[in-house]
Amino acid sequence: MTTTPNSSTPDRERYRLLDHGDGRRLESFGGIILDRPAPQAVGPQLTPDLWPEAFARFTRDETGGSWKRFHHIEEPWLVTVDDIRFELALSPQGQVGIFPEQLANWRWLRDVIAMADRELTLINAFGYTGGSTLAMLAALTPHPLSLCHLDGAKSAVATARRNTALNGRPDAPVRWIVDDVMTFLRREVKRNRRYDGIVLDPPAFGRGPDGKRWKLADDLPDLLKTAQELLSERPLFLLFSCHDSALKAADIRSELKRTFGAVRSLESLSLHIPGESGAALPAGLTMRILF
Template sequence: MRSTDDYELLDSGNGQKLERFGPVILARPCAQAVWQPKHPELWDSANATFDRKDGLNWHGRERLPEEWVVTARGVRMRLSTTDFGHLGIFPETLDLWEWIAGRIGEAGAQGAQPPRFLNLFAYSGGATLAAARAGGQCCHLDASKGMVEWARGNAALNGLQDAGIRFIVDDVGAFLKREVRRGRKYDCVLLDPPSFGRGKRGELYKVEKNVQETLELVRQVLSDTPLFVLLTSHTPGFTPIVLRNLLEQTFGAGDLSCGEMLLRGGEGVMDLPSGTWGRWEAKC
């Protein structure tokens, strides 16, 4: 958590997380939070809560604005409550946004051409916009037309509507196969495959079955001078070592690292694991 961010983890425990998104405080489920809350006095400050008891339910949703804007790692993002409990941002990825921006900025300063960044399963565009702000030439892909439009709106919020970002609604596999045929290459790739999802035309995606094929297609669209491939996951059982092994098997020799994505708060607030990441970087 950065002091300049509008996001803050306030507390966690009893299977829930208490978070601040700008002026809005929300309590939502979190299976990893099996401990007791450290700050029980804070939980009554929640403007609304979400749970999965007897379906998907918001409580106090009518007290929230229809949408609001927060800034995280210098990127402005429009938030809104969805029926699934999502808001349009996954704050556990903020440290990755910062790393991506730093790596792209460094490479751009050293090269004649801006690094070409491909974001797959890209959601509402936080990482895409962080990369674009750092000078990357970005392609943003998601199977959901609604999420791609949300990302376009976020680009406009950041003054990046004319930054040349390619926004694409498509199935990841179909898109990558088309890029292979066209010979189009990318220097860096981020992908966050879902545990289960459907493509633009209803194509079924199950991470256990499809992730290796996806990574092989990513390998085929990497440039001759790649920077990195960053793989993230919220799938139970996909530990950091699992992601690292997948990357090593697909991309071979390189600098490999992995870890947990974390929700972070201020001093005295316990970090909350929320997914995993693995990273392959080309050896210098």
């Protein structure tokens, strides 16, 4: 996997992981260099001279964390990853509006959808600012797609809508839903709505819009069971990502097998971001089911 979008993308719009180590990551988001925590960056920093170039640094504390800014940042600003444009801004939680480790999954989604021989109804749950939604919309298919983008954070869904317009698709066939994932998915089951493709990218911990606590390690079986109930008669895929280091690939795999039974293929991969100063930065796991 490479995060270089394509050779025609100017440097001021590209994403680059410049260095990582000592529990931190140094990234350039279209020339805006940010220094953020990365517990998985266990080795030493390889290019210490670069770190003072950060425009802002995020540190965690008991109340969540905060940014310290060293240079003015004009917000929002834009980056392009694999021809998908994103609007970015510093969030109080230390995020910026994109998870670059999902790039390999965005490519996979595009390929799988492009090979489908029919109209598809798809859902992106925990959809954040729309990376997977935009990748699915970008698939080269002659068949119509209809999509549901679901996230508990109103601001994430608003950004996803703006990103869709930014990518030239303001009228894309997307239902934009702000809701707790489990509440909405269960309602969809009752309403008899079914999906040919499901994307699930849950955080390890989180909160729904009603303040309901989300903990992947506890909620995983219920999430997968509900996803299974939502599959259409001829489902195509399920894409699941996991950012909880407490959950092991083998356990997730057996939960997927238990829930979905025999499938055409079940692939597990580790997600990572290639670094410019050495090793790639690990960024969770992903499981891809083709039915």
